[in-house]
Amino acid sequence: MKRPSFSIIVPTYQRRDLVCETVCALSGIKYQGDVEVLVVVDGSTDGTAAALKKLDCRFPLRVVEQPNRGAGAARNLGARKSRGEILLFLDDDMICEPDIVDQHARSYRSGADAVIGDFTEPAAPSGFLSQVLAKRGDGTLTPFDMFSGQISMRREAFEAVGGFDESFAGNGDWGDFDVGLRLLRDFVVVHNPMAVSHHRGVLTPRAHVRRARTCAAATVRFAAKHPELRSQLIEWTGAARISRKVRLLCKVPVIPPLAAKLTALIAEAALHTPLRSSATLSYLRQVGYTLAYWSTMEREGGL
Numbered sequence: 001m002k003r004p005s006f007s008i009i010v011p012t013y014q015r016r017d018l019v020c021e022t023v024c025a026l027s028g029i030k031y032q033g034d035v036e037v038l039v040v041v042d043g044s045t046d047g048t049a050a051a052l053k054k055l056d057c058r059f060p061l062r063v064v065e066q067p068n069r070g071a072g073a074a075r076n077l078g079a080r081k082s083r084g085e086i087l088l089f090l091d092d093d094m095i096c097e098p099d100i101v102d103q104h105a106r107s108y109r110s111g112a113d114a115v116i117g118d119f120t121e122p123a124a125p126s127g128f129l130s131q132v133l134a135k136r137g138d139g140t141l142t143p144f145d146m147f148s149g150q151i152s153m154r155r156e157a158f159e160a161v162g163g164f165d166e167s168f169a170g171n172g173d174w175g176d177f178d179v180g181l182r183l184l185r186d187f188v189v190v191h192n193p194m195a196v197s198h199h200r201g202v203l204t205p206r207a208h209v210r211r212a213r214t215c216a217a218a219t220v221r222f223a224a225k226h227p228e229l230r231s232q233l234i235e236w237t238g239a240a241r242i243s244r245k246v247r248l249l250c251k252v253p254v255i256p257p258l259a260a261k262l263t264a265l266i267a268e269a270a271l272h273t274p275l276r277s278s279a280t281l282s283y284l285r286q287v288g289y290t291l292a293y294w295s296t297m298e299r300e301g302g303l
Contacts, residue, residue, distance in 0.1 A: 003033030004108055006101050006152075007084030008059075010039045011074030012092035016048040018200070019092040020055060027058035031101040036060045039092075040078045043068025072164035072175040075148065079158055088152040094119070094197040096150075103195035104152045113187035114153035116146060117195030141189055143229070144236050146180020147173060150197045157187045167221070174218035181226065205267035205285050209260050212289045216296035223303050233303055242294060249291070256295035263288035 008026060012019040019039060026037055037059050041049045043066065052063045064081055066074060079087050088104060090096070100117065107115040148164075161182035168175030183189050203211060223233055234240055250256050267284040297303075 003031070003105055004085040005034035005083070006031070006036070006086045006088050006104070007078075007082030008035065008037045008088045008090060008101075009075055009078035009082060010037070010090050010092050011042055011071045011078065012039060012044065012048060013042040013068065013071070013074075014044050014046050014048070015092050016044070016046045016051050019048060020051050022090070022092055022094055023052060023055055023057060023061065025095045027056075028098045029059075029096065029101050030098045031105070033101075033105065034084070035101060036062070036082065036084060038062045038064060038078045038082055040074035041065045042071065042074045070166060070168070070175075071148070072168055073166040076163040076166065079155075079163060085155055086152050087155060087158055089148045089150070090197065091149040091199075093200045094149060095200060096197045097195075100150075100195050100197060103192050107190050107192045107195075108154070110190075111188060112190045113157045114151065114183045114189040115195065116141070116189070116191050117150045117197060118191075118193045119147075119149060119197055119199045121199050141184060141191060142232070143177045143181035143184060144232075145191070146176050146183070146189075148176040148179070149199060150195070151176070151180075153183065153187075157183060160186065165225075168218055174215070174222045178222060178225070181229075205264040205271075205288060206261075208285055209264045209288045209292045212260070212292035213296045216293045217300050220297065220300040220302065230303060237303070239303060246290065246294060250294040250298045252295075256291045260288045260292040260295070263291070 010019065010022060023037060023039060029035065037057060039052055039061070041052070041063060049063050049065050052061070055061065062081065064077060066077055075089055078089075086104065086108060088101065103117065104115050161179060163179070164175050165178045166175075168178060180189075219233070219237060223230060263284045267288065270280075270284070
């Protein structure tokens with residue numbers, strides 16, 4: 001059978017060295033069909049575009065620039081500029097196995113309209129993504145499995161669902177869940193565990209806290225857009241399991257944000273000591289994230 005053509009679309013912002021390593025690794029992909037690579041530089045000011053243009057990539061490489069509008073807008077622009085039958089979206093911190101395109105293509109030859117693969121997290125083997133991926137074993141996909149860190153879809157499916165909702169810019173994974181929900185409603189979406197990429201993004205404690213705030217705001221927006229998923233959201237976010245003490249603390253206007261910032265600063269300082277891989281540091285990071293997330297949820301109106 002004819003092998004479908006692929007456009008690999010990578011949005012990036014202020015991560016020049018990381019995205020250059022990701023693109024260089026794409027040259028190791030082994031696939032007998034047509035492949036192109038598009039990197040959409042989302043308003044970076046760190047010389048990303050110039051560095052990418054100097055790379056020697058095995059496949060045609062195009063660098064597209066736009067003002068800083070968020071990953072969703074960057075993915076949509078990359079899709080519009082691309083030519084492939086299949087759009088494969090990758091995050092700029094993913095190192096792909098050489099057979100990743102071939103694995104996605106196999107799923108399409110079996111009738112898929114969209115495909116999600118698997119990630120490993122070498123720097124954080126018990127991290128959030130690993131926990132989510134472990135739940136995919138029963139073969140039942142939900143919108144909360146649909147991470148654009150590695151997801152592909154037929155061009156017709158992408159256009160039919162309207163691409164990524166750009167209003168989720170900067171708000172963590174909720175733009176992914178939103179497009180995933182629309183794909184699952186109308187198309188055949190499969191999980192191919194043999195399509196593997198290695199996630200290298202390790203957030204600093206302070207960046208982790210900032211992400212908690214943006215994710216919380218996006219959670220509320222997602223809940224407002226999809227009220228039919230409220231019960232699943234309560235379960236998925238763990239809202240029902242948050243202790244009464246934490247709930248009361250997060251209602252206080254000033255203390256939770258300050259406490260989250262303080263725990264992040266302490267955790268960041270500990271990164272330069274023998275405690276950097278300790279359970280204490282992991283606990284501090286989680287405390288900071290929890291306080292930032294749930295206090296922001298409280299401020300935004302909750303679920």
